[in-house]
Amino acid sequence: MRQEAVALSYLEWVRLIGTGAIRLAEARIVRWRPDRADPAEVVANLMLGAPDLGTSATSFVLAMLEPEVLDRMREGGIDLGQRLNLETVRSFHSFSDTALAVHRPDAEAAGVFIDLTPLAAGWAYWAAAVEAADRRAQGEAMLALLRVPRCDRFGQATNWLADQERCIAPDDIVRARDSMFFGWACVLNAQKVRTGVAPVLPADVKEEADALRRDFAVDQPFLARAPRLRAFVVSLADEEDRPSDLLAMASLKQHERYVIKREGATLDLPSLIEDIRLLEGLDVGAAGFLVQALGERVPGELIRTLKVRGVTCASAPTGVHTLGGEDAARVPDQGDCADVASTPNLSPQPQTIEAAAPMECPMLSAGTGEQSAGSDVVTAGVVLAEAPTSVQGDSATESPHEDEALFNSADRRRSSLAPDQPGLDFAHPANPEAESSAGAASSRGPEDGKPADVAARSKSRSGKSATKIKKPKKSEGSSD
Known part of the structure; x- marks a missing residue:
């Protein structure tokens, strides 16, 4: 009944x-009884x-x-170790159907047989466990780098987030992608699908939302950019929801989309730190929830780049919250951090941190050259993008304490839901006339509107060149 395999x-x-043979350490051989294991x-x-080659079943054969x-x-x-001869192998097996399709041509070419192993279900469970452990390690590394306390209820918060994300209808938010409204669209759409009632945006909130839909300059703080939407989303929290978690979810979806759009090569760190700062003023647990959840979703190369650069909140603009006590003692020197020029209005200068390519695998490709309105072409690395020098509306004067007071407004939450309200169009188009006129204005070249100047310059050049024409010399003996 005992089986042995490697x-x-x-x-x-x-x-x-x-x-026909390879060197193999005997310690790698595993023995078990199928009826007991x-x-x-x-x-x-x-x-x-x-060897650690990841969790792809195509990388291994049983x-x-x-x-x-x-x-x-x-x-x-x-002593050269031990030898495994091909003649002593009973059978070869793949851990998944996909891996079997990849391995079978090699087996047939070598004249051996390969089949799917009964341990395939065990492989899937093991791979999921390894990936979960890797994600948790990335999230905790992100917390340590940014000096943000861990969220004690992170497991509960991630389960809540998964339920919220399952309620998002992709078709409802597709037109909000790559704009400053995307994170809010995800939260509002999840509320609509989960409750069956579309949130009714007040006039001032709708005006702010429409402006964000048309704003594709995403290299700026997210939460601080929308004070009215912050207050409205907070009012939507149910009894089982934490209002600050709704804000953390909106910021998470926005920054996650930022990384996805740039194919995993960049992260808008200053904007993220501004969101962390705002959340810490409301609920430190929500800030930890945001940082750890984002760390679990971004590629490991980004976190490694941050770690190599020693990037922490100490390299953020002046005034960004950093932890005190023991954590403050671990803040690296300024020479070890990414240099970010800071001004009294908390506006870091744009800077790019080049990500070092990993030795064991190629670096994720950089952005494909797509260019959003008002932003430069993104290059590989962690982008320390420029934050806005001023915030529209009253976001510059609104304090976190005013947001905190909104958490207790239960009656406002009730009034924000309309039972007879039709589905909320999160992809509300902008005024077509305004867009057409703006597009026409932006499409005009420098020569439009200045034909007289062009003609004058042309005439001047032609006149000047005419004066340089030399007369032919007269031949000798010719009369005047």
């Missing part, structure tokens, strides 16, 4: 079926000794072995 990397397997535990034990199959290798007084 998880080989794809290259090890190709070498084994191509040459959990498939996930067996796969976990098999992968403990395998080799079922005969008992006591390894031969000791020693030559010239040197």
Whole structure:
């Protein structure tokens, strides 16, 4: 009943079926009884000794072995380990159907047979566990880098976030993508789908939302840009919701979209720090929720770049909140941080941190050259984009305490829902006449509206050149 097997990397397997033998440490061989072992535990034990090549099933092949199959290798007084011969392998197996489709042509070319293993279900569970552990490590690394306390209720908050995200209808928010309204569109649409009633935006809030829909300069603080939407979204919180979590969700979706749009190559760090600062004034747990959740979603290369650069809140604009106590003692020197020029209006100068390419795998490709209105073409690295020098509306004077007071306005929340209200169009188009006139104005070149100047310059050039024409010399003996 006992079975023995080893998880080989794809290259090890190709070498084994191509040459007939490979060197293999006996410690990598796992022995178990199928009637007493959990498939996930067996796969976990098999992968403990395998090289870390990620969680793709195509990178590994399971080799079922005969008992006591390894031969000791020693030559010239040197212990070379142990040898696994192809003849002592009972069968080869793939951990998934997709991997089997990739491995089968190689097996057929080498004259061996390969099939799907009964441990495939255990592989899926193991891969999910490894990916979850990697995500958690990334989120905690992001918290440590930005000196933000961990959210004690992070598990509960992530479950709440997953429920909210499942309620988002992609078709309802597609036109808000890549604008300053996208994060708000996600939250409002989730509320609409979850409750079955579209939130009714007051006139002033709707005016602010329409302006954000047309604002594609996303390199600016998100939450501070929309004080009226902040207050309105806070009023939508149910008894089981935390108002600050709704704001954290809106910021998370906005920054997540920023990274996705740039193919994982950049992160608008100053804008993120401004959002963290605002949330910390309301609920430190919400700030930790935002940072850890975002850290779990961005590529690991971005976090590694931040870590190499020593980027923390200490490198943020003057006035950005940093933790005191023990955490303050761990703040690196200014020479170790990314230099960000700060001014009294909290506006860092634009700067790009170039991300170092990883040694083991190629760096994620940079942006495809797409250019949003009012922004430069994005390059690879972590972008420390310029924050706005002024905030429209009353966001510059509104304090976090005023937002905190809004958390207790239960009656306002009730009045924000209309039972007979039709579906809210989150992709509300702008005034077509205004857009057409603006487009016509922006499409005019520098030569439009100045034909007289062009003609005058042309006439001047032609006249000047005429005076330079030399008369032909008269031939000798000719009369005057």
